Amino acid sequence: MHARKAELERQFEAGRAQFDQAQEKIKARTGRNLILAILIGVVFGGALLLSLLVLKELFMVFAVVVAAFASSELVQALRKGGIRVPIVPTVISAVAAVPAAYYLGAGGQLLAVLAGILLVTLWGLVAAAASVDARGSGRSLLLDVAAGAFVQGYVTFLATFAVVLTAADGGQWWTLAFIITAVAADTGAYAFGLMFGKHPMAPVISPKKTWEGFAGAAATSVLAGILLSTFMLQEPWWFGLVFGIAILASATVGDLVESLIKRDLGIKDMSSWLPGHGGFLDRLDSILPSAAVAFVAFSLFG
Incomplete structure (x- = not known):
């Protein structure tokens, strides 16, 4: 029994070592932790299935969370490139567009996105005018404004197509x-x-x-x-x-x-x-x- 136990432990350690080596090769090739990625994907997919198949209104909650995080992280990523987009109106606009798209359809979706672009633009212009360390460069300010509109178009507008589709x-x-x-x-x-x-x-x-x-x-x-x-x-x-x-x-x-x-x-x-x-x-x-x-x-x- 002791010999059998030792053999099982040896096989377990050998199997774990092979698994760790495979994980390291995959991580070196893709830059991802495969097991952790699969676990998060399962949780994400389970929440999506629950929202779509049990109660469609739950999909709005799912979409609000996704839109808020996605728009926020894009704003933060743009800031690393020196592009300043106001995060508060961006997230507010993304979140508000979800129920507008769900209850008002494609027309509500378009109006919400346009209103979001207007809100982000005005917020950015006011913040730039009131800023002590304002850049003073019209080109830089134009880039910031364009980036704010891009976030609304890239994240909010495209994401809410799924909301309009689900509501049908x-x-x-x-x-x-x-x-x-x-x-x-x-x-x-x-x-x-x-x-x-x-x-x-x-x-x-x-x-x-x-x-x-x-x-x-x-x-x-x-x-x-x-x-x-x-x-x-x-x-x-x-x-x-x-x-x-x-x-x-x-x-x-x-x-x-x-x-x-x-x-x-x-x-x-x-x-x-x-x-x-x-x-x-x-x-x-x-x-x-x-x-x-x-x-x-x-x-x-x-």
């Missing part, structure tokens, strides 16, 4: 479908890139993205699109093919755009609020533009 009759299934398809694209890109990645896709923007990863993303997103279209959305298989390709395109563009923003600002992650993932925007980069694509698809076919 049966729209929660379309929201779930496009998120699953976008996540499938991300997962396929990650897995295929990790196993087979050799040829950089956009080395100047994101050196770790490869064409092999893109091929994996294409395969998984198209497969997910066809399956979800057939069994969840009650649409023909060809629609799922088109839907998967459209989400693949929007997810890839969104991923590259966020990588370009981070590269210009000289940062690796938008924040460290989600260990193993980075920040909220690091997880939403492919989902934000995909929400707009899914809304258009629902408007045409839903």
Whole structure:
């Protein structure tokens, strides 16, 4: 029994050492803690499913939290690049746009975003005029104002497409479908890139993205699109093919755009609020533009 126990302990230690080595290789290749990232992803996904499938109004709460954190971390990231966007009106506008989009639809969404841009702009101009250490540069002030409008357009406007979509009759299934398809694209890109990645896709923007990863993303997103279209959305298989390709395109563009923003600002992650993932925007980069694509698809076919 002692010999058996010692053998089991030896096998356990050997297995743990191999697992730790694999973890270190994955972390060195991707810069992420895979296990922690999976755990946070499961919690995040569980909260999303609860909000979509149990009570749609809960999705507003989910969206408010995401919009608040995402807009806040983008403002803080811009400040690292010397761009000053007022955080208080930015977060207030992002949060207020969620119920406006849910209860008033696309019209309320657009009005809320425009009102948010106006609020952030006026707040920034007043703060700049009252600041003792005002830059005095019209070009710098214009950059700050433009960045404030960009945050509203990039985070608030794109995110609230998912809110408008979910509020529609049966729209929660379309929201779930496009998120699953976008996540499938991300997962396929990650897995295929990790196993087979050799040829950089956009080395100047994101050196770790490869064409092999893109091929994996294409395969998984198209497969997910066809399956979800057939069994969840009650649409023909060809629609799922088109839907998967459209989400693949929007997810890839969104991923590259966020990588370009981070590269210009000289940062690796938008924040460290989600260990193993980075920040909220690091997880939403492919989902934000995909929400707009899914809304258009629902408007045409839903």
